[in-house]
Amino acid sequence: MAQSDFLYPDNPRRRQEVNRLHQQLLDCLSDSFRATNKLSDILNMHLGCRLPLIEMKRDGTIKENCDSIIQAIMKIQKELQKVDDALKKKLEPTLYRKLQDLKERETEKIAIVQKVISVVLGEATSAASAVAVKLVGSNVTTGIINKLVAVLAQIGGSLLGSIGVAVLGLGLDMMFRAILGAVEKTQLEAAIRNYEKHLVEFKAASEKYHHAITEVTNSVKHQMK
Numbered sequence: 001m002a003q004s005d006f007l008y009p010d011n012p013r014r015r016q017e018v019n020r021l022h023q024q025l026l027d028c029l030s031d032s033f034r035a036t037n038k039l040s041d042i043l044n045m046h047l048g049c050r051l052p053l054i055e056m057k058r059d060g061t062i063k064e065n066c067d068s069i070i071q072a073i074m075k076i077q078k079e080l081q082k083v084d085d086a087l088k089k090k091l092e093p094t095l096y097r098k099l100q101d102l103k104e105r106e107t108e109k110i111a112i113v114q115k116v117i118s119v120v121l122g123e124a125t126s127a128a129s130a131v132a133v134k135l136v137g138s139n140v141t142t143g144i145i146n147k148l149v150a151v152l153a154q155i156g157g158s159l160l161g162s163i164g165v166a167v168l169g170l171g172l173d174m175m176f177r178a179i180l181g182a183v184e185k186t187q188l189e190a191a192i193r194n195y196e197k198h199l200v201e202f203k204a205a206s207e208k209y210h211h212a213i214t215e216v217t218n219s220v221k222h223q224m225k
Helices: 003-007 011-046 062-090 093-100 106-114 117-121 126-135 140-157 172-176 178-224
Strands: none
Touching (some): 062 093, 093 106, 106 126, 126 140
């Protein structure tokens, strides 16, 4: 036990809490990597995209990994925008407005897209129409994905951004130097507050993101039956 722990007996508990919260953040990041790759796979398979898969950098910082996901999502959004632009160009204005109407039935939207999707993609299946409807004719790109990007950017730009994925960046020398016990206490408390604040938003945004991708996957499976 460090000498500072006698003066600040709660420091070991605070260190454990920081490590626990750090692991939760890594779990959320890892889940977002998997979900983004899953979405890329769907677009590559059904919309003819060539999106690269991404991998979590175990020797990188939180910011570097957040940026990696953000860049991948931006590429996805760019591909979806191309599909949206093509549909807008090929569809009659009234039909395109129906596609954007959140109150319109999904089956009706799929029927609308199927009329022109083969022209847009060259060759397309009903699954491609379902993917287009789920991702273009919905609030996934304008709401859910944009929210996740905003949260990732906040985390990367916060005090947590410089912390390494593999190890905490609080500094072992500072951790165990008795004379810096008070500084350690202050920094540990600040780290805990930062983790807790960002994790709440990250978890909420991630859950919606993962749910949206699951809906796309289920819709594709339904169309392929």
